Amino acid sequence: MEGSDFISNLRFAFQWPYCERRCTYCNFNKYISTNVNHDAMRDGLVRETETLLGYSQVKEITSVFIGGGTPSLARPSTIASILETVARVTHVPHNMEVSMEANPTSAAASRLAEFKAAGVTRLSLGVQALCDRDLSILGRDHTAREALWSLEEARRFFPGQTSVDLIFGRPGQNVESWEGELEQLIALCDHHVSLYQLTLERGTALYKQVQEKALSVPEQETMARMYQAARSVLGKAGFLQYEVSNFAKNGAVCMHNLGYWRGRQYLGVGPGAHGRFAPLGEGETQREARIQTLEPSDWLREVRRFGHGTRKRVQQSELDILEELLVMGLRMNEGLTHQFWLQRSPGFDLQEAVGDAAEVKQYLEDELLVLDDRGLRCSWEGLALLDTLLPTLLHQLQLSYQKSVNRSLSLTCFVPPAPGPTPTSHT
């Protein structure tokens, strides 16, 4: 049963926190280190995997994602050890997706066979641009040529399971050159593309350069045109946009990432990893948002001492979970189905949750949102404006939720409280 998904199985993600160099746009938790202690990291990741899987008490892991940092810098044997641990502690389906991020460098490409042998089934290649000038502005450690060669190699080892990441909105880029780049890519790429608009994050080198006006990024208007252009070009090439930034053909979606947008449980292992799961093994039935310690050496010390490096645990209320479901669900082209929503919140349907607000009605009228028999989702135009719609939707959800709680409170004055279904008792 679909509902059981929420609790009995889990997506598993782990972080390799190291990079060889610092990309100018990246503000992720990452560390540049030339002498990584691979054995110690492996032992730490394995140990934390054992501990957290024990806490979660899940029966099955449905997907694995290896992120970073730059996980293609990890030893294939490290990845093999972790996957073996997962398989030893829980059940793992034979066709499980094991997705890994990789930089399209020759070094990484030469080890693809080893990663495959370790258990990786899907590769997400950080191509980012097909123009050397832009790659150097972004601070990438590869050339366009190297990237294309890596892509070829990746397709050889992971046919139908290779994804390409691209960044648009780069300094000096225009709509025409972007369209040309996409056409070039479509001819060479596999069945999956992720597109990310460049965001200038505080504290990055690129942010500083733009602040100091050494570089300039395209205007908002141009960014919007680039996004829409990419959606059209990819659509014509047979790619289905299944999420704000993700496009797939032949159904080659990333199952692991779909899990995030569908509000599934996931477990994060490694420095700075995030998780959402109910630690039944610790006697808690409520879902928690967890963050592991950021700094690798601190994290490792904690793992050695306590078995895990969980730095922060926050219990998620029913409303917290519904808020995330709404925010994440609307990123997908399928949106939120009624069935799916009601599994999470019986007796509190989408119409009641958000549909009655005047502003939301306006969005429906303006065809930015669709609320019909299937459920709630963004229109093609609405998806590009989602972050403008969400604060209103979220505000409305909070108000309606409070109302529904008050209503059920007043009911309990007359009716003895029945052991009603709660999100976590769904099995």
Next chain:
Amino acid sequence: MLIGLGRLPVWFSRWRLFSVCVRLRLHGGASAGGGPPGGAGKDYPQRGKDNYDLSEFPTENIRNFSIIAHVDHGKSTLADRLLEITGAIVKTERNKQVLDKLQVERERGITVKAQTATLFYHHAGRTYLLNLIDTPGHVDFSYEVSRSLSACQGVLLIVDANEGIQAQTVANFFLAFESQLMIIPVINKIDLKHAEPDRVAKQIEKVFDIPKEECIQISAKLGTNVDKVLEKVVEKIPPPCANLSDPLRALVFDSTYDHYRGVIASIALFDGWVQKGDKIMSSYTKKVYEVNEVGILRPDQYPVEKLNAGQVGYLVAGMKEVKEAQIGDTFYLQKQPVEPLAGFKPAKPMVFAGMYPVDQSEYTNLRKAVEKLTLNDSSVTVHRDSSPALGAGWRCFTKCTLLLFWLGFLGLLHMEVFNQRLEQEYNASVILTAPTVPYKAVLSSSKLIKYGEEEITILNPCHFPDRLQVKEYLEPVVTGTILTPDDYIGKIISLSQSRRGVQKNIVYIDDHRLMMQYLFPLNEIVVDFYDSLKSLSSGYASFDYEDAGYQVADLIKMDFYLNGKCVEELATIVHREKAYATGKAIAVRLKDTIPQQLFEIAIQAAIGNKIIARETIKAVRKNVLAKCYGGDITRKMKLLKRQAEGKRRMRKIGNVEVPKDAFINVLKRQKDK
């Protein structure tokens, strides 16, 4: 010498903007002990002794004084040292005045209420009762300074040995001078590397005509010479002129509201004595109360058996509303009526703004919250929003159905503090209109004059009468005092001219520091003048101002429209000469303040039917975070929740959402936010 400075009214009509002091704030725990002189032979008060017989202190052993100073010249630090020396607080730790109960006070480092501390000081074989009546640190609230001074016979005027005399020093000096108080100049921070106490002493001699030899040079921080300050207080400040044998006559100089005990009035006894059980009468309300408790403030409330003539303390007498303990009121025994003391004029509001609930469902809650808060801040005046003289006003009144109150504040900071307290302490979300000042109009035709008024005051710009109906418009003006190093004179003169200032006086107070005086229209300086001045002088210039009546002005009303809909919160009265520039500037700032929305927004400034400025906010075309996976979710949710919360802080004009602080921010000429 200082022409023009002597015209200060003795009243509290002193308006000081933005110079923020931290008042004496003492932790209850640290100050709960302390002790009285008690019996003979005791050198210093010890902790833990509880009963005071204040009758042991004849009037000649009492000194009532305040500390006055410009911001950051060390008032609070000196107060801490005085409290330590006299044992009111424990000396062991370095006492810092940072503990405060209100969130707004902690965040802004300011205070609204005065504090009083009673000290016991042993000197030359006698024990003195010193009442340190702390002037409230703040500024917009400085009318409280003069209130505090009314209970004093002397002041310590603190001047920073490095910065020298500043605008607020001058203002405070004249307050004390005109109240005929003994002024003891104290030059503080002599330990600083760049301290020039002798130069400052010369400034004091030149500006205040006090011989430079009389200045006490101290370091409150290190405690250097602080004992001399206490000696001078005893030697130079006269004891209060009070008579124990006359019937009770007590001045109410402050009051606070306690949810459990009702009103707590701070009183200075001019004659007689008061104790528990006495039946007292208010000369203002003629109501009679039975005294439940009297005590002194050390600075926490410390009950005593009775308070005597010349002393300062508090009184609790079952008063339910702050209004009942009117500041400036006189209390006397019911059976022995006396001539009331001179008292004070009520606080005079200078800045006005309308207040709306964000949505109508909050109307009742907000009204209650405002009522409660005004209990504790009697300096906020509440006005009905109506224009009695003109029909047009009534039309507007019905249009502004949501308008809750029209409120008067002592200054812009006071207004912002009030707003912040409403939000933090009462969880009330309000919209304040753009602040305005009390303009006047002299009506032209007697037909228009209802209620027999020829001159009307316009608080709400919505009620601004048409030109055809008036003989002339009047705007409030102030005398502004600027003290600055002469390096900035050029910039300051052009700033002042751009604010329609008229120079009245300019004088060197030493080799390179100037004091300038200007007559300014209040509306030109009330919002952001001080910020501009500070910024162009790298923080060296200081500013203070006082009420100077009204002047005739060529005024017009300017409206703003968003997508054709009038924004009544932004209706503004401007000088005709400045209409175009102001309209353009506000429109541009609105453009920067209002977030992009799903549709295009036209911003227009208009005088009557004539559009004088236009800006456009383009519709948002794309707004969605590209990357949102496991690690991004927490951060994304946090941002979205804050934005969702922000929906509560939006004012809808038509279907345009405007952040509710926009109405104040667009008037600020500097982009500080």
